[in-house]
Amino acid sequence: MSHTYVLTLSCQDRRGIVHAVTGFLLERGGNIEEAAQFNDADSGLFFMRVQFSCDEPSADALRAALTTFAEPFGMTWGLHAKGAPMRTVIFVSREGHCLNDLLFRWKSGLLPLDVRAIVSNHRDFYQLAASYNVPFHHIAMTKGNKAQAEARQLEIIEAEGAELVVLARYMQILSDDMCRQLAGRAINIHHSFLPSFKGAKPYYQAHDRGVKLIGATAHYVTADLDEGPIIEQDVARADHTDTVEDLTARGRDTESQVLARAVKWHSEHRVLLNGHSTVIFR
Structure with a gap:
């Protein structure tokens, strides 16, 4: 049974962020359903929102992996179960x-x-x-x-x-x-x-x-x-x-x-x- 999550993130813009994020999700069986990004030329910041389905039922396990993944990028991020009121x-x-x-x-x-x-x-x-x-x-x-x-x-x-x-x-x-x-x-x-x-x-x-x-x-x-x-x-x-x-x-x-x-x-x-x-x- 797949679960659907929303990942939001921001960090200093640099090459390869989209590739890294999508690769991270692919490694965990993630299927991207919706994605949007924005590069702010004035602040030099990169913003992204990704909605994805995944066989991983544990949001805690995903958060632990995201903590390690995000550190080299200096990311501020959030992970949320889609549809959770x-x-x-x-x-x-x-x-x-x-x-x-x-x-x-x-x-x-x-x-x-x-x-x-x-x-x-x-x-x-x-x-x-x-x-x-x-x-x-x-x-x-x-x-x-x-x-x-x-x-x-x-x-x-x-x-x-x-x-x-x-x-x-x-x-x-x-x-x-x-x-x-x-x-x-x-x-x-x-x-x-x-x-x-x-x-x-x-x-x-x-x-x-x-x-x-x-x-x-x-x-x-x-x-x-x-x-x-x-x-x-x-x-x-x-x-x-x-x-x-x-x-x-x-x-x-x-x-x-x-x-x-x-x-x-x-x-x-x-x-x-x-x-x-x-x-x-x-």
């Missing part, structure tokens, strides 16, 4: 459109997730969580209890073994320490086409500037507010007749779609970090 915790505040969209896509089999918990600083969506049989945790957030609240949030994330945290319109700024602990595994949706209109109330800022396009940006969370590596973006048309309410309503669909695509690509191990940017093998 990614354990996920979703954060939300009082805007539920992105949460609702993610839960529907997950239950419809469109996202390879295992949604383990929903965390919110408000109680608005406990019934929605219950309808999907997902535990709901209300953790109030104030200026005075931020450290204690984040400690509780991290307890939940670790207890659930979450590989991914999605900020689905969670309208609180994470502390620098929490950002570091969630580096590379927390995705935020910002209701603006970054780098324009960072921070609070971007639709008000956009309306004030009379923009003709509004957008949404899904990005990894970093300590620099709304400046993390961008995964996906999209836009919608606007004109002078639109009110702030019009822009907000139209933007909700864009936000939901952008976040869903970013979560899908991340959970399928199609996104590799490249400094302040990303490489995405769609």
Whole structure:
């Protein structure tokens, strides 16, 4: 019985990497089903994603062999069983459109997730969580209890073994320490086409500037507010007749779609970090 894995890797570019990787897989009975690569001329880095089937049932055995193989190349790599749902915790505040969209896509089999918990600083969506049989945790957030609240949030994330945290319109700024602990595994949706209109109330800022396009940006969370590596973006048309309410309503669909695509690509191990940017093998 064959097993299917996804291998992702990056290292300094040099000749022979593709040959070496494919040879490594061939020696272990691997059959490549999908492969993509990218050479970044600016950073000098090489990126690759390979999906392959293999008779080797032990991911641990493959990881041990990969550790030895990757060392001479100085590779950063990851090996994942294809189709294994990614354990996920979703954060939300009082805007539920992105949460609702993610839960529907997950239950419809469109996202390879295992949604383990929903965390919110408000109680608005406990019934929605219950309808999907997902535990709901209300953790109030104030200026005075931020450290204690984040400690509780991290307890939940670790207890659930979450590989991914999605900020689905969670309208609180994470502390620098929490950002570091969630580096590379927390995705935020910002209701603006970054780098324009960072921070609070971007639709008000956009309306004030009379923009003709509004957008949404899904990005990894970093300590620099709304400046993390961008995964996906999209836009919608606007004109002078639109009110702030019009822009907000139209933007909700864009936000939901952008976040869903970013979560899908991340959970399928199609996104590799490249400094302040990303490489995405769609």
